[in-house]
Amino acid sequence: MATDKRWMFTGVMIIFILITESHCRLHHLVLKDDVRRKVHLNTFGFYKNGYMTVNMSRLSVSGDSPGNIDSSTIGFSLDRTSSNGFSTYLDEEIDYCILKKLPGSDVAVALLLIDFRKNEVRMKTSAEENIFPNIILGLAKTKPQEHPDTGEGKKVLENGDETKQEPETKPTPEPKTELPPVVKAEGPSKSKRDASEVNKSEVSYPLQNRGGDYSFQFSFNVSTDDQQGLYNLYFHNCYSKEAQTSRMLQFSIDIHIEEKNPDSFLSAGEIPLPKLYIIMSVFFFLIGTVWVHVLRTHRADVYKIHWLMAALPFTKSLSLVFHAIDYYYISNQGFPIEGWAVVYYITHLLKGALLFITIALIGTGWAFVKHILSDKDKKIFMIVIPLQVLANVAYIIIESTEEGTTEYGLWKEVLFLVDLLCCGAILFPVVWSIRHLQEASATDGKAAINLAQLKLFRHYYVMIVCYIYFTRIIAILIKFIVPFQWKWLYQLLDELATLTFFFLTGHKFRPASYNPYLLLSVEDDEDLEMEDVVTMSVGVAEGVKKVKKVSNGPSEESETMA
Template identity: 50%
Template sequence: MAVAHRGCVVAGYILLLLLAGCKARIHKLTLKNETRSSVDLNNFGFFHNGTLDVNLLSLRLPDQLVNYSVYPVGFTLSRSRVNGVLSYTAEETETCPLILTKQTNNNNEPLILFLIDINTLSVNVKVIGKQDNILIAKEKAEAPKGQKKTREAPDNPDNPAKPAENSKPSENVDKSEDKPKVNLPPKDEDKPENTTFLLGKTNQMTLALDKVDDAYNFRFQMVVGLVAEGLYSLKFHYCQNRSPGIKLPYSFTVEVTEKNPDGYLSAAEIPLSRLYIGMAGVFFTAAMVWVYTLMKHRYSVFKIHWLMAALAFTKSTSLVFHSINYHFINTEGHPIEGWAVMYYITHLLKGALLFITLALIGTGWAFVKYILSDKEKKIFMIVIPLQVLANVAYIIIESTEEGSSEYYLWKEILFLVDLICCGAILFPVVWSIRHLQEASSTDGKAAMNLEKLKLFRHYYVMIVCYIYFTRIIAILLKVTMPFQWQWCYEFLVEVSTLVFFVLTGYKFRPASNNPYLQLPQDEEDVEMDEVVTESGALEGISKVKKTCNGRDRQKESTL
């Protein structure tokens, strides 16, 4: 237990240091001497009229000569092909995603390519797939021949965009039908030359690329249309580093702000604040019912029963802080540091208490025996620090930008540690089943021990079902649901946790008719019997002892 306490304290200090740089849904990522060919900046679910603002503050490319027409550099913005599953631009392919063409986009999903050309100081934008998004950016002053503005930025942001007078004839259609019914973001007064492009009507355009002290920068905004709403993935690509044996370092700083009409949360996260506060109330109610049960049957209560109550209250408190954290992210674009710290601390305690409780119940502590064996103590020495590490990894992932290399490292650590903990927690249950099997054939109490064995087997199945559902089945459901319904994954996890808590409490409830509590209370007497029979001077001495229920008395002769 002391190991867990020290681990929680250390983790608390770590998360306090990490939260200082947490930006949540208003992202700022700085990478220096990066060699990855692809950097996943973020994934976000946009509703109609959601906005994406990308500001590349500085991009520094290596001094080596690179043919950027063969190995382009730039961004891709793609909508996922099958809800939670990323589109082809996120998959590892031999071809650079920046040179994909319309013919390779068989599913006709929205895809926008931003190709940075440092020779002409321009960003060539290619639009692929069916979409009605609106792009707002600074167009290059001298557009190539045949490339003209398709739409001009409105002087008043409250007025809808007007078609440019020099638009192509093919684009002169009924303006009352083509005019997008979206809310454009306020116009940047410092950049009055920003131009509005209706994607789908305009499939190619050229934006201006600025250069300051060998660093390139540009900015664009996108308003998501009704047809193209969905889960989007924004990536940066440096295709030269896809070649084997070639890793040229580059550096950049980018700011990304994503927003839906109702706040800064992704489409799948908007209901989470209400979900967590509702489930917190349910867990608190369950905890109060459990405490009432303990008070009602106080003579049958063990210490582990109060530990189970502490777990339920900690879970409820953690959900309250989680709900508050999401509320401030939605309204402010980033968490309030104090509330975030409280959530991470309670989340850490909840995770440690959960695995401690499961391990104690699995060993049969206080139900079958009162002393842990050496093997079981080793399980605690391994599982508890690993569980603390898993929670620290979760905190670091939550506080780190998705595009940083540390994000993926800690994500792998979290997955591996969680898998080890889930596997290790099953060993105490297996050992308890084996202990009961041996006891049922040796101590003369076969019926009682077989009843306990049956219940422990049920508990083993419960743990396996809980782990598999929350780690595998729920994730599979997440990737098959529509993007706006992916919050149901969190709902299923919380409901399954509640069901697991309730079933565990029911099986180990303090009641006179609970088979777990019908334990022999004569362990000391049995030890005394063994001592008495070893002494020849005490032959003929009899001892009176009580049976389990205390109603009958039985004489046992040592002769």
């Protein structure tokens, strides 16, 4: 118990440390001496009148002189897709730098190429007119739009002011007021077209250079229905692939990103999530209430694990309530309230650990069939509980850091691996129970009882496998397939699958005298008593019969009957 408390305390402390660095939909990413070829900065689903503003306040390179770097080596790419994460343009020819490709006319892509020699940013786009938003580029100090909203939006841009930008950069853009300047600013006076490219447009803007720190800003508005979609922003470093030397080009960047839909800072597919989580929390609370009523009604058949099962839906309900509150504040101001976020992470951690512990206890038959855990069962819990703590810490780190950081990708892989290990570990107790029952059914003479137990354990095993398979594979595939505005379906299916799993588990292991699973533990003792009674009865009957066969007179017969 002391070890478990130390694990819990460590997890809570990590939560408090990490949550203070979370900026959510008002992003601030700082990279130092990074050498990655492609950095995924952000993915966001935009409705009509949504906007994005990117303020690169500081970019510097080391490993080579900026004057020796080709203009197609460092830059950004912005592409639009209809579903989550699939960019056909970026997925093609992975080994080739996409900044050196000319975007095809069949994709909505914009490339922003940084030319250190001429101190300018060249934009290439190939999308048809009005299919891709008009991107406005310029120096970080020239932002005509103002956003009179929350103070946090100002804070993000004030951080950019620390890079010696002009004070006028404090306001952030408002989509309603930004749209007219975007239309007016189309085709600025400094732009130039490359006539040699068919259906390609190339526009150049100045790049600010202050002592080797480069900065510029770009923004866009989604002004039509055709421009709605999922936008992916990447930073590219193609130097290491092109240079035939052992040197690596390291870059450091300080970038602020603000993105917003007309009425929410959430991505298009996340806007329904606060309401969804509240509704699902009500369902979990109701199923928990029904379960407690069943326990109170059948007190004579209640085991300790039944109360542990009762705590699970209520913990899940609380977790969903705090998750909804967290998303509500993100939707309204672009960042969470730290207190609510911490409470959500704590309940999320408790829910995850409680779920896997309950599944493992039921799988071992604890409290139903046996009242002690074997050494194998104890080893499972020694593995599952720390893995669950690690999985939740990985989840918290992912939620609290920007996508572009190296830690984000590392902990995302850790979370995926640990989650699979936990799912595999909780299957072992059920498999061991099934194997034990198979062996016992052929040796101890109680084939009917053991086969009934075997059937129930197999059903529970199938339930767990289906639950894991659906929530870890099927639902995630749906997340990537559905259109960007239906991304919330993944969360809906995941919560419905969890609710169904809770209901079926409670129904199968409910405390009722007619439940065949619970009768099994009592049936062993009753069966022994019935065997003794039947044996005694048969023995008496057989004795009477034999005496009758050898009797030679009525006196003996009557004496025997008496």
